Amino acid sequence: MVTPIDPTAVGFLLAENRSMPMHVGGLALYKKPEGAGRNYVRDLFQQMRSAEEIAPLFLRHPHRSARTAGQLVWEDDEQFDIDHHLRHSALPKPGRVRELLELCSRLHSTRLAWDRPLWETHVIEGLSDGRVAMYSKLHHALVDGVSAMRLLAAIHSSDPDERDMPAPWAVRPRPPRQAQPETETNLADVSMQALRTAMGITAEAAGMPGALIRTLTKSIRNETSALSLYAPRTILNQQITGSRRFAAQDWPIERMRAIGKATSTTINDVVIAMCSGAMRAYLLELNALPETSLVSMVPIGLNAKSSQIASAEGGNAVGSIMVKMGTDLPDPAARLRSVHASMKAGKEALSSMTQVQILAMSALGQAPAILPVMLKMGGITKPPYNLIISNVPGPRTTQYFNGAQLMGNYPLSIPIHGMALNITCTSYDGMMCFGLTGCRRTVPHLQKLLTYLDDELLALEKAAGV
Amino acid sequence: MVTPIDPTAVGFLLAENRSMPMHVGGLALYKKPEGAGRNYVRDLFQQMRSAEEIAPLFLRHPHRSARTAGQLVWEDDEQFDIDHHLRHSALPKPGRVRELLELCSRLHSTRLAWDRPLWETHVIEGLSDGRVAMYSKLHHALVDGVSAMRLLAAIHSSDPDERDMPAPWAVRPRPPRQAQPETETNLADVSMQALRTAMGITAEAAGMPGALIRTLTKSIRNETSALSLYAPRTILNQQITGSRRFAAQDWPIERMRAIGKATSTTINDVVIAMCSGAMRAYLLELNALPETSLVSMVPIGLNAKSSQIASAEGGNAVGSIMVKMGTDLPDPAARLRSVHASMKAGKEALSSMTQVQILAMSALGQAPAILPVMLKMGGITKPPYNLIISNVPGPRTTQYFNGAQLMGNYPLSIPIHGMALNITCTSYDGMMCFGLTGCRRTVPHLQKLLTYLDDELLALEKAAGV
Numbered sequence: 001m002v003t004p005i006d007p008t009a010v011g012f013l014l015a016e017n018r019s020m021p022m023h024v025g026g027l028a029l030y031k032k033p034e035g036a037g038r039n040y041v042r043d044l045f046q047q048m049r050s051a052e053e054i055a056p057l058f059l060r061h062p063h064r065s066a067r068t069a070g071q072l073v074w075e076d077d078e079q080f081d082i083d084h085h086l087r088h089s090a091l092p093k094p095g096r097v098r099e100l101l102e103l104c105s106r107l108h109s110t111r112l113a114w115d116r117p118l119w120e121t122h123v124i125e126g127l128s129d130g131r132v133a134m135y136s137k138l139h140h141a142l143v144d145g146v147s148a149m150r151l152l153a154a155i156h157s158s159d160p161d162e163r164d165m166p167a168p169w170a171v172r173p174r175p176p177r178q179a180q181p182e183t184e185t186n187l188a189d190v191s192m193q194a195l196r197t198a199m200g201i202t203a204e205a206a207g208m209p210g211a212l213i214r215t216l217t218k219s220i221r222n223e224t225s226a227l228s229l230y231a232p233r234t235i236l237n238q239q240i241t242g243s244r245r246f247a248a249q250d251w252p253i254e255r256m257r258a259i260g261k262a263t264s265t266t267i268n269d270v271v272i273a274m275c276s277g278a279m280r281a282y283l284l285e286l287n288a289l290p291e292t293s294l295v296s297m298v299p300i301g302l303n304a305k306s307s308q309i310a311s312a313e314g315g316n317a318v319g320s321i322m323v324k325m326g327t328d329l330p331d332p333a334a335r336l337r338s339v340h341a342s343m344k345a346g347k348e349a350l351s352s353m354t355q356v357q358i359l360a361m362s363a364l365g366q367a368p369a370i371l372p373v374m375l376k377m378g379g380i381t382k383p384p385y386n387l388i389i390s391n392v393p394g395p396r397t398t399q400y401f402n403g404a405q406l407m408g409n410y411p412l413s414i415p416i417h418g419m420a421l422n423i424t425c426t427s428y429d430g431m432m433c434f435g436l437t438g439c440r441r442t443v444p445h446l447q448k449l450l451t452y453l454d455d456e457l458l459a460l461e462k463a464a465g466v
Numbered sequence: 467m468v469t470p471i472d473p474t475a476v477g478f479l480l481a482e483n484r485s486m487p488m489h490v491g492g493l494a495l496y497k498k499p500e501g502a503g504r505n506y507v508r509d510l511f512q513q514m515r516s517a518e519e520i521a522p523l524f525l526r527h528p529h530r531s532a533r534t535a536g537q538l539v540w541e542d543d544e545q546f547d548i549d550h551h552l553r554h555s556a557l558p559k560p561g562r563v564r565e566l567l568e569l570c571s572r573l574h575s576t577r578l579a580w581d582r583p584l585w586e587t588h589v590i591e592g593l594s595d596g597r598v599a600m601y602s603k604l605h606h607a608l609v610d611g612v613s614a615m616r617l618l619a620a621i622h623s624s625d626p627d628e629r630d631m632p633a634p635w636a637v638r639p640r641p642p643r644q645a646q647p648e649t650e651t652n653l654a655d656v657s658m659q660a661l662r663t664a665m666g667i668t669a670e671a672a673g674m675p676g677a678l679i680r681t682l683t684k685s686i687r688n689e690t691s692a693l694s695l696y697a698p699r700t701i702l703n704q705q706i707t708g709s710r711r712f713a714a715q716d717w718p719i720e721r722m723r724a725i726g727k728a729t730s731t732t733i734n735d736v737v738i739a740m741c742s743g744a745m746r747a748y749l750l751e752l753n754a755l756p757e758t759s760l761v762s763m764v765p766i767g768l769n770a771k772s773s774q775i776a777s778a779e780g781g782n783a784v785g786s787i788m789v790k791m792g793t794d795l796p797d798p799a800a801r802l803r804s805v806h807a808s809m810k811a812g813k814e815a816l817s818s819m820t821q822v823q824i825l826a827m828s829a830l831g832q833a834p835a836i837l838p839v840m841l842k843m844g845g846i847t848k849p850p851y852n853l854i855i856s857n858v859p860g861p862r863t864t865q866y867f868n869g870a871q872l873m874g875n876y877p878l879s880i881p882i883h884g885m886a887l888n889i890t891c892t893s894y895d896g897m898m899c900f901g902l903t904g905c906r907r908t909v910p911h912l913q914k915l916l917t918y919l920d921d922e923l924l925a926l927e928k929a930a931g932v
């Protein structure tokens with residue numbers, strides 16, 4: 001079956017090259033259920049492998065057809081081979097988290113070949129603590145990063161006793177749980193249909209490059225925040241290579257909430273302040289800290305009832321704010337204040353935006369990675385912002401996949417030319433899970449940022465007196 | 467640095483598609499040295515990873531340059547990343563040979579992306595018996611299959627105490643052993659330069675498609691053997707998919723020598739007779755055995771002193787013989803006689819060939835996998851032959867890599883449209899190592915052939931009275 005590819009997806013496909021693979025990923029860690037036998041992982045893998053019917057999203061690959069005058073189209077893979085996409089791997093000894101992150105870095109560095117459907121899932125055993133890992137990658141042309149996280153999250157259940165749960169790519173015979181209470185908007189409940197609808201609308205928006213991009217640029221530069229004009233040059237804002245380094249860790253959300261409460265800031269403010277302090281320490285050590293503050297682009301959810309924009313968050317659109325991180329300030333509390341003020345001003349600016357502007361923001365929010373490509377910013381010397389920090393809400397309760405408890409869930413994102421580091425966080429079961437994805441050459445010793453994030457959380461607690 | 471790609475290599479690059487990746491591979495099994503510590507594999511990997519300078523062959527990748535009017539050229543990878551090419555992997559539990567062959571099947575199924583140098587080496591731990599495996603793949607555009615085997619073999623030493631031995635891709639500061647005795651033509655002594663010279667000449671030959679291909683075709687069909695006109699249709703001679711299955715096993719050469727001695731046949735005859743009996747049993751079980759005998763194409767070394775063709779075997783050219791395998795005969799001894807008679811007739815025909823014909827044969831011998839593509843045989847219903855069986859001589863003595871004893875060395879080859887199975891054998895230290903590479907869909911349960919090979923060796927021993 002041949003179907004057209006929407007303009008956003010075409011953009012992601014064409015923007016891709018060896019230095020800039022355009023896939024997002026997720027690393028999930030699981031604890032085996034009580035009494036799991038020695039064949040538990042193999043059986044889980046075999047069950048995932050045995051999906052009878054594959055969902056259309058996981059079957060199609062991009063194809064240049066002579067019939068469509070050389071345009072890219074989606075075509076179903078007539079020779080679909082699950083063994084190419086689902087893989088059973090193991091970590092070399094000693095099987096620490098370090099070996100796992102090395103494997104994920106390597107897997108995330110490799111481009112997905114266009115001649116097959118654009119996804120892979122690796123079931124990984126061999127962690128010395130007995131946990132099981134699952135690394136998945138999906139091309140950004142199939143799903144945006146937020147939807148990818150949701151898609152992967154949607155396989156879970158809050159019921160530890162549920163079994164025979166299908167893999168993300170399996171066509172479900174019927175809705176998995178029909179009598180689902182609607183009280184809490186659980187991310188696992190967002191249907192693929194809703195995601196695709198949301199993406200369709202975004203794609204339309206992104207498909208009007210002229211006027212829309214002008215609005216978008218105006219929105220960022222003048223109305224949302226003029227800050228981006230002042231983003232300093234940093235080592236992060238260079239051409240990148242295709243080598244990736246991934247680092248991941250989680251911290252209790254309760255610690256961030258306590259700091260927020262004591263300082264009248266939000267959890268998200270604290271997350272960004274942690275990144276700010278960590279970036280300051282990291283750049284100081286490299287003797288590469290700019291005199292003026294780093295500016296981060298932070299996508300946020302917007303109440304936009306009047307905008308008629310359907311989105312994956314159910315009626316909310318996604319906008320973005322330029323945040324002055326305060327990396328020039330030596331005091332952790334001052335950095336948090338800078339972040340908070342910036343976020344507040346940004347939100348106020350967004351709330352006064354027109355429908356078209358929100359539509360533009362929405363396109364931006366869905367496609368932050370492609371923005372510099374669209375605006376041809378990659379080649380300019382002055383970056384519009386220094387890095388992207390996203391915080392995507394996740395499930396609040398303990399989740400299970402076929403009885404295995406989800407212990408952590410870490411996003412892998414897309415560094416691009418001019419934006420060598422991406423920090424994406426997601427909340428899960430009382431933890432804030434950080435995923436740092438960078439170009440290994442442009443962002444040396446990226447894993448040190450984990451230590452600095454930890455240091456900064458302690459420093460913020462001390463400053464807030466909690 | 468930009469260098470032209472020779473016509474043969476261009477042929478391999480352009481013939482490649484998702485169903486037909488054009489790389490050869492090798493699986494080597496090692497026993498750790500006495501007293502190897504728990505970090506032995508990691509240390510070995512790190513040593514291989516730390517090559518200071520990379521040989522040109524391992525640095526270049528194909529590139530379409532606007533400067534050369536869209537022609538393919540070799541370009542050095544400016545962002546060469548050893549971590550993309552050298553990988554440290556582990557087998558999932560229980561770590562049997564089965565899991566190893568599954569991993570190799572998967573690794574061999576995946577195309578090498580053109581935007582990076584066309585090779586990978588995987589150091590694999592986790593075999594339950596403590597052995598260490600190394601799977602390597604190289605694109606056929608870089609080296610032909612025989613040279614690839616040699617290149618990988620050339621890293622070894624017969625000295626178990628030698629250490630600090632460089633990886634195949636490391637530029638050696640000087641010839642590794644200067645006072646090498648010249649008495650035995652050891653494959654490990656063949657220099658890369660000799661290989662490249664040989665390939666260059668072959669490439670020239672392959673670069674004259676018109677008259678040469680005509681000679682080639684004539685040689686196969688009329689002079690070397692008319693048999694190929696009678697190759698029956700089989701399940702092996704269909705369009706293939708990109709899924710691979712690899713199976714490997716070894717048997718003592720002494721057993722084959724004893725059969726040969728008792729029946730006045732050669733070791734190579736016995737190898738082909740083993741394949742014949744195995745194919746017969748396999749096709750019988752699938753109810754797919756043709757009434758007439760399968761025909762295999764067997765590349766062989768030729769004495770061709772007058773031909774002025776330099777080759778990797780030092781003055782010998784490589785030709786090929788069409789062998790009537792005798793799969794229609796129920797008696798193992800009769801099959802062996804059929805193989806022997808076919809081989810004898812083919813060798814006699816080759817010995818009477820002219821220089822141009824031998825040159826053509828040499829081109830064929832170096833490039834068996836591309837032949838059907840060159841002759842556009844892929845689409846025709848009548849196959850020129852049913853399968854390719856190669857037997858490449860390897861080192862006769864025990865080999866070591868940094869103290870690890872090479873226990874076995876199995877070639878992975880290239881199935882193509884119309885030729886879904888390839889059997890390549892190589893001798894090593896008294897063993898004949900068989901590597902069977904097939905399309906997993908076209909050649910179901912390929913691993914059963916190992917049992918049938920074993921059965922046939924026993925049957926031949928019984929028939930020969932040894």
